[in-house]
Ligand code: ADP
């Protein structure tokens with residue numbers, strides 16, 4: 001932790017303000033320096049982890065300066081929370097956003113102009129209203145704060161087009177000082193914040209990322225089996241923790257294994273009923289040994305300082321996300337462990353996920369050709385998906401873009417008719433969830449025997465006395481219990497096609513989409529770099545966030561400096577396997593992927609299963625040996641003269657490509673034939 005550089009007399013004054021206005025006895029790391037700079041009128045960028053106390057960095061100056069602080073925040077819920085907390089302390093604060101009626105908005109705007117608030121929180125789109133900008137210009141603004149400032153950057157995860165306006169707003173408002181705050185700051189994001197906000201020579205403060213009691217470790221695993229055994233070992237050694245999984249399915253499998261192995265395991269994911277989730281959370285909080293197996297839906301608002309470990313069974317999408325999740329361990333200051341169970345195949349899974357979020361131009365063309373001659377489309381997203389040969393996920397992502405481009409309009413969620421049929425199994429069924437029970441009762445009484453009803457969700461709900469959201473949840477519970485069959489309208493939303501020109505005539509510019517895709521792939525690449533890092537991981541993370549890191553010989557808190565801690569226990573003897581002899585860092589991933597593609601295509605052409613061409617062992621051995629000539633090729637186990645005849649030279653080409661791409665294995669593999 002760096003010492004505070006504020007001079008003692010000033011620090012004392014600031015501490016007095018801190019205690020008078022907020023009731024806190026001391027600053028947290030970094031806060032005093034920022035507050036001091038902001039008061040001096042410097043433009044500042046603040047990068048601190050979530051929960052470190054960034055809000056105070058503009059809230060205290062707001063109290064110490066004359067006038068009103070204008071705070072931009074992206075989420076209504078965030079504004080509400082902060083304003084509630086301030087109001088509870090007797091600080092005059094409010095928010096102005098779309099959640100309040102026109103009359104109330106006008107009243108609050110007027111009160112702002114009259115200087116009746118110390119802080120006013122606004123959503124970025126508020127500045128699109130000229131009347132509001134005028135009102136701000138007539139107010140006495142003490143400072144302009146941009147919270148969650150990474151939303152400005154297309155390189156980050158939460159780009160908001162409205163945030164892009166904030167620089168121009170700043171230019172018009174000419175506030176005496178600006179402070180931008182975020183927990184995520186790759187160099188690209190930080191540059192964007194400075195550039196978009198038009199900040200000249202801002203002071204940049206990065207603080208609070210170092211967690212010396214958190215031991216960082218990456219363990220190479222070859223698949224789910226390894227992951228399961230590793231998770232059991234960790235739970236036995238370390239105590240209470242969280243194992244994060246990438247999918248519900250993975251979580252369910254891992255949970256089952258842990259429970260069977262005698263671990264006090266708790267399953268948690270968004271697909272559970274509210275009651276189940278609440279119980280899981282409660283049990284997790286109360287037990288000293290509980291291990292939560294969870295998707296990343298778990299953790300927000302979980303405050304268990306005595307967590308001894310956080311493990312990941314899949315690679316997270318970015319270092320920021322990873323660091324936030326592992327940061328939940330060891331909050332009591334006692335030693336804790338963060339283990340990434342790493343398998344390179346998981347990277348491909350994440351890549352595919354990102355790519356389907358950013359559909360290809362070809363998909364847009366196909367989708368548009370399917371839609372452009374229609375007026376409305378209300379059939380079902382699966383239909384569109386099969387028509388264009390893409391996943392529903394991809395098609396939904398593409399529709400979102402088309403809507404943003406103004407080419408189509410989508411009805412609100414829940415619009416359109418649901419078709420519900422009560423199944424014979426409903427007879428005598430007793431739903432555990434009270435809402436589901438109510439809905440089922442109402443459906444039974446309105447639907448003729450063996451018949452069906454077609455109505456909007458809100459109508460179905462209203463008949464049962466439930467609001468729309470509750471009805472949606474209750475209906476899906478009944479569907480899961482197989483007592484009703486539901487045909488949903490088009491992803492809940494009817495599409496109205498607004499333009500009818502050809503894709504080319506529309507001239508849609510997809511560069512922004514491509515840039516965001518590149519941004520997310522880059523974030524994933526950095527996370528992968530962390531997994532492969534041969535240098536200190538503690539330093540890696542600190543440098544990633546922009547903090548200085550000098551630990552000399554050993555940081556004392558990572559596997560690279562201190563040696564691995566987690567040893568995955570051997571498999572049970574009965575699980576005799578044909579496990580691969582080649583480890584992930586022993587082969588070229590580039591070559592392996594190319595070889596797989598080549599094998600798949602050749603197998604398709606020949607109409608045979610891929611392993612007939614060559615099996616996985618041979619594939620990875622080739623990717624490890626990267627043969628440069630016939631002799632080297634033949635030395636690889638599983639090859640032979642006839643295979644050389646058929647595709648040897650083609651494989652040498654692929655291996656040459658891998659070399660040219662610089663993707664050569666770090667260690668030599670073992671699976672070569674013995675020399676005769
Ligand atoms: P961030 O925006 O960095 O995620 P917040 O500003 O929401 O974090 O602060 C997290 C919590 O820490 C809040 O409950 C806040 O009241 C508290 N907090 C901030 N600074 C201090 C301090 N100096 N002393 C005690 N609590 C603090």
Ligand code: MG
Nearest residue numbers: 054055147148
């Ligand atoms: Mg915050």
